[in-house]
Amino acid sequence: MTSPVVARVKQKRIAQLISLGKRLDERGLTDYREAQVEVGVIEKAEGSARVRLGRTEVLVGIKIEIGEPFSDVPNKGVLTVNAELVPLASPTFESGPPNENAIELARVVDRGIRESEAIDIEKLCIEPGKKVFIVFVDVYVLNYDGNLIDASALAALAALLNTKVFNYEVKEGEVQIKPGYKSLPILNYPIAVTFAKINDKLVVDPWLEEEQVMEARLTMTIEKDGKICALQKGGDGYFRIQQILEAAKIARQKAAELRKLVVKK
Amino acid sequence: MSKKKVKKLIDEKDVRHDGRKLNELRHIKIEVGALGNADGSAYVEHGKNKILAAVYGPKEVHPKHLALPDRTLLRCRYHMAPFSVQERKSPAPSRREKELSKVIREAFEPSVFTEYYPKTSIDIFIEVLQADGGTRCAGITAASLALADAGIPLRDLVSACAAGKVEGRLVLDLTDVEDKEGEADLPLAYMSNLNAITLLQMDGMLTSEEFEQAINLAVEGCKQIYQLQKEALKDKYVEVKEAIEKEAEEQ
Numbered sequence: 001m002t003s004p005v006v007a008r009v010k011q012k013r014i015a016q017l018i019s020l021g022k023r024l025d026e027r028g029l030t031d032y033r034e035a036q037v038e039v040g041v042i043e044k045a046e047g048s049a050r051v052r053l054g055r056t057e058v059l060v061g062i063k064i065e066i067g068e069p070f071s072d073v074p075n076k077g078v079l080t081v082n083a084e085l086v087p088l089a090s091p092t093f094e095s096g097p098p099n100e101n102a103i104e105l106a107r108v109v110d111r112g113i114r115e116s117e118a119i120d121i122e123k124l125c126i127e128p129g130k131k132v133f134i135v136f137v138d139v140y141v142l143n144y145d146g147n148l149i150d151a152s153a154l155a156a157l158a159a160l161l162n163t164k165v166f167n168y169e170v171k172e173g174e175v176q177i178k179p180g181y182k183s184l185p186i187l188n189y190p191i192a193v194t195f196a197k198i199n200d201k202l203v204v205d206p207w208l209e210e211e212q213v214m215e216a217r218l219t220m221t222i223e224k225d226g227k228i229c230a231l232q233k234g235g236d237g238y239f240r241i242q243q244i245l246e247a248a249k250i251a252r253q254k255a256a257e258l259r260k261l262v263v264k265k
Numbered sequence: 266m267s268k269k270k271v272k273k274l275i276d277e278k279d280v281r282h283d284g285r286k287l288n289e290l291r292h293i294k295i296e297v298g299a300l301g302n303a304d305g306s307a308y309v310e311h312g313k314n315k316i317l318a319a320v321y322g323p324k325e326v327h328p329k330h331l332a333l334p335d336r337t338l339l340r341c342r343y344h345m346a347p348f349s350v351q352e353r354k355s356p357a358p359s360r361r362e363k364e365l366s367k368v369i370r371e372a373f374e375p376s377v378f379t380e381y382y383p384k385t386s387i388d389i390f391i392e393v394l395q396a397d398g399g400t401r402c403a404g405i406t407a408a409s410l411a412l413a414d415a416g417i418p419l420r421d422l423v424s425a426c427a428a429g430k431v432e433g434r435l436v437l438d439l440t441d442v443e444d445k446e447g448e449a450d451l452p453l454a455y456m457s458n459l460n461a462i463t464l465l466q467m468d469g470m471l472t473s474e475e476f477e478q479a480i481n482l483a484v485e486g487c488k489q490i491y492q493l494q495k496e497a498l499k500d501k502y503v504e505v506k507e508a509i510e511k512e513a514e515e516q
Contacts, residue, residue, distance in 0.1 A: 100367040103360045115468045216371075218465065228476050231451070231467035234367075236374035238461035241484065245477055252473070 004092050006212040014213050019199040025054075025207065030250050032205045037154065037261050039162040047163025047184065049262075051155035054207055055145035057089075060155040061138050062163045062184075066175055069125070069132040077124025077132045081110035083139035083152065090144035104234065109139060109153050111230040112190035112221035119160065120185035126168070131175060133165065135184070146207035149219050149232075150258075153192035158262040160184055189263050190229055191255035194219045195247050197237060202247055204254060218247055222255035274443055275432050283312075283440060290426065290438045290486055295406075295497035297414050303390075305415025307497075309407040312440060313397035318407035320415040322387035331386070336379035338386040341370035343404055345393040365401050372405055372425070372454040372464035378418040387417060398441035402426045405454050405464065406490055413498055423463055424490040425454035428483035430469060435478050437486045451479050455487035 006014075014024050021029060033054030042048040047062035069076060083106035085093045098106070113119065124133040137159070139152045164181035196206035196214035206214055215237030221230035228248060233239065239247075274282045285291065291312030299308035303319035310316075326332040343365045347353050358366075373389065389411070391404040402425035409423040429439045431447035444450045449469025455462055462484075471479060 100363050103363050104367055107360065107364050111468050115470065223470065227470045227472050228467065229470050231465055232368075233462070233465040234371060236371055238375045238456070238459075238463045239465065240460065241462065241480060244462065244465065244480060248473055248476055 003212060004090070004208060006209045010209065011213045014210060015199045018201050018203060021201075023203065024209070029201065030204045030254065032150075032254065032258065033207065035154070035258065035261055037158050039158050045159075046165065047159045047161075049155045049158035049162060050142075051151050051158065053147060053151040053154075053205065055143060056147060056151045056207070057141075057143035058148065058151040058155045059140040059142055060152065060159040061140065062159050063136040063138070064163070064165055065134045065136065066126065066131055067134040069129065071129075074129035075122060075125045077119070077121040078134040079110070079114060079119060079121065079137070080134060081106045081113070081137040081139065081156070083109065083141070085141050085144070085148075089141045093141075093144065104232070105148055105152060106139060108149050108192065108219055108221075108230065108232045109137070109156050111232070112153050112192055113137070113156065113160070116188040116190035116221070116223035116229040118157070118186060118188040118190055120187050123185040124165075126175060127170060127173075130173075131170075135160075135163075144208065146209075146211045147194050147205050150192045150194050150205060153190065153221065154258060154262060157189060157191070161186055161262060189224045189259050190221050191258045192219050192221045192230075193251040193254045193258070195250075197235075197239060197243065202243060202250070204250065218244065220248060220251040222251050224259070226252045226256075273432065274446060275434055275436075279434075281431075281436065282442065285438075287434055288437045288482060288485070290489055291440070293406075293490065293493055295410065295493055297410050297497050297501040303411070303415070305411040305413065305417070307407045307410035307414060309403050309410075311399060311403035311406065312438075313395060314393070314400055314403045315395040316400065316403045316407050317392045317394060318404060318411040319390045320387065320408070320411040320417070321390075322415070323382040323385035323417070324387075326384065326386040332384045335383050337377070337382040339370055339374060339377060339379060339389070340386060341366050341373070341389040341391070341408070343369055343391045343393075343401065345396060345400070349393050349396045368464055368466065369401060369405055369408070372423055373408065373412065375459075375461060375463050376409065376419050376421060376423050376456060377412065378420065381418055387412075387415075396441070398439050398444045399427050399452070401464075402452050402454070406494060410494055410498060414501070421456035421458045421461075422491060422494050423454050423456055424487040424494060425452065425464060426483055426486035426490055427452040428479040428486065430471060430475060430479070435475060435482060437482050449475075449479070451476075451483060453480065453483040453487065455484055455491075457488050457491040
């Protein structure tokens with residue numbers, strides 16, 4: 001994927017403003033863009049959600065199928081996360097098998113859900129060692145304007161909370177689908193918070209042009225009790241220890257704010 | 266339900282399953298210049314991990330259109346041999362290997378003076394011959410030496426090791442079982458002279474306090490590895506120097 005072009009003069013302006021504690025789109029350094037969450041947008045999927053983060057737009061669909069468990073965990077369901085950087089989302093996206101950016105996106109979203117134990121996968125076991133539910137989380141990027149990780153993780157969580165699992169009964173080793181649905185058993189609510197380091201300062205939720213300027217990127221996924229459950233550094237630069245600890249503090253606050261958008265108490 | 270593991274990974278005296286203390290690294294053996302054809306290479310044994318790293322470049326870019334006008338194109342391939350793990354791994358690059366290749370490359374970007382070699386490429390190859398937890402870190406340790414061995418100007422060596430949480434305790438340099446059975450794994454790459462973290466990942470669960478301690482623990486581990494890397498580099502070039510001197514005497 002080639003990166004979109006941002007004029008040097010604009011890059012400079014973005015970086016200068018940030019060193020003054022301001023941003024080109026007039027946000028504060030730790031402000032998110034306006035986030036909108038819509039659930040149940042695809043009726044044929046067992047769960048779905050569309051998240052808009054400023055102009056970034058991500059759709060997540062959940063499909064549930066019956067399959068075999070992994071042999072080392074015979075009593076647990078299977079979680080699979082895949083991400084597609086669909087060519088209609090950006091002039092820089094190309095069709096073809098997922099590239100390293102798509103793979104990284106999927107794996108960071110996956111890590112948050114898996115490590116926080118967001119889904120009670122033991123409840124997704126039908127017959128130990130033989131049949132379990134497989135939860136497919138498919139991230140579909142529809143419009144790329146920066147910070148795909150946070151938008152995708154938020155959409156994935158919203159979609160999982162919206163997911164219905166069909167009722168079933170086992171008759172002579174065969175699984176038969178019965179009418180009616182149950183919600184997916186959810187135990188935790190992981191939220192990804194991404195920082196960009198620009199001019200040695202941290203900003204939250206970088207948009208596309210900030211991503212072009214940033215030296216490095218850091219994603220922290222925070223679970224419901226404020227613990228850190230996943231981390232990923234990206235980009236060509238580095239971080240200082242102090243910056244990482246500062247990011248952890250901000251991430252906890254931001255995660256709590258974002259979580260309110262998808263978890264209605 | 267699966268049977269609970271009877272064997273504990275850390276005993277009452279804070280001794281780990283392989284006899285180490287909580288903050289102790291595994292034994293590390295480093296050999297710089299292990300391969301004949303590569304411009305630079307290194308072999309690292311980190312506990313039971315056995316890893317080869319090779320660097321080719323700076324050289325012409327193939328395919329040409331990938332060349333960058335203002336700096337070298339740094340590329341990295343992290344790959345595990347099919348026989349490196351208990352159950353044979355397919356040799357085709359997995360999603361995990363692709364992700365690690367990316368983050369390892371990004372861990373070296375701040376270390377290499379990429380602007381010295383515009384329109385060229387530098388290729389880093391990391392082959393895991395045997396894996397026992399912490400292969401990406403040992404791979405980085407090896408690849409950094411391979412870059413130095415290739416004579417590529419570096420801002421600093423990159424050293425890497427993981428910290429994590431096992432049975433409620435923070436530990437340094439997790440083995441494979443500690444990673445699998447443990448509660449958290451935090452691999453980190455660090456440039457000791459520049460005090461810069463160039464790779465950071467984590468899976469598991471840590472509170473803010475544990476997180477801070479884990480980062481500091483991993484950084485301390487990296488500093489120890491840094492010393493070993495410097496010694497290994499010196500060793501090779503002392504050998505080279507001695508060989509040259511001997512030849513001069515004989516003439």
